[in-house]
Amino acid sequence: MQAINAARAGMQNNGTKGNVRHSLLMQVNEFQKVIKNPIHALELPAEYWIFTKYLMQTLGTRLAKVYALEGSANTEVFKAVAANKPKSSKIELWPRKINLNEFIADYALILKLNVIWADYCGHPAYVNVKTGEYTFPNMDTFVNFVNESNSPALYYMTFCCNAMHLKFGVKGLKNALNPAAADIPSAIIDKLDALLQQSRVSHKAKLIFKFAYMGGKAAITPMLTIGYAVNVKLPAAFPLFNENRLGAPKALYQSKAKLTKKAILTLLEKGMTTSDIVHAINVNPMQVAGIRASLTRKANAEYADTRGRHCCSCC
Secondary structure, three states: OHHHHHHHHHHHHOHHHHHHHHHHHHHHHHHHHHHOOOEEEEEOOOOOOHHHHHHHHHHHHHEEEEEEOOOOOOHHHHHHHHHOOOOOOOEEEOOOOOOHHHHHHHHOOOOOOOEEEEEEEEOOOEEOOOOOOEEOHHHHHHHHHHHHOOOOEEEEEEEEOOOOOOOOHHHHHHHHHOOOOOOHHHHHHHHHHHHHHHOOOHHHEEEEEEEEEEEOOOOOEEEEEEEEEEOOOOOOOOOOEEEEOOOOHHHHHOOHHHHHHHHHHHHHHOOOOHHHHHHHHOOOHHHHHHHHHHHHHHHHHHHHHHHHOOOOOOO
16 A cells, blocks of 8 residues: 555656646746735645645745645545645635536635636546537636636646547547647647637636646656636736647657556566556556566576676687
């Protein structure tokens, strides 16, 4: 269990995700200086509350409230989230059954939220496998917020850009978002722009944050965090972020098998057991055993080869 927790902690503490958090915090800090009002934030804390803790450290008395949601259906995960909750009256952990989109729709304006990080980590679209029709509920929630809100806010979203296991794959997802886009991250932003324009609220939201990176349980999944400034004119010196750590576009379309094998190899090299790897990245134990056996055979072959070599050219 310790090894599993260490793997999860590593996922939340990896350098790239840390850079996303710190860049986002930099914007929140400067945003508060512009609007002057205390920050009322919404986020998904996960088990370790990393962003929440940094938010408290960064803003201090300028932070009014953090509303935290944990949507996992796993009771043990929710218990861990609750157990690790920082001891502060500024933090309110809502019940597990509350849906993020429903919460934003029902409470965002009532609670005067001015910083929202909808850390979905899922796909930007859902597809009906019978009809092939795509829907965009997470994006619709953002557009509705922009449409209904008249107060300054920063709104961030995190999406998975790998659609290998969706019914129609990466090509189908990109076609649903924007067929002309160079890659999934660009297509996501293009679709959001189109939805804002359709609702005639594009003038209320400005893209200020774009960070594409490899994330997920073993840092092998292409991810995108984007952020918009809503109902606010920011000064010229306001920090903007546009970073791509995905490398060449083909990195988005690697097969799931190759990515999984890479993750297993990485964890084996770190000394994790087969059982711990299975729980940490949700793979078949036979797959881990097979890769472990191939590594053992390779090591034995290399050892036998060195045993059979002559010590010098004259022997």
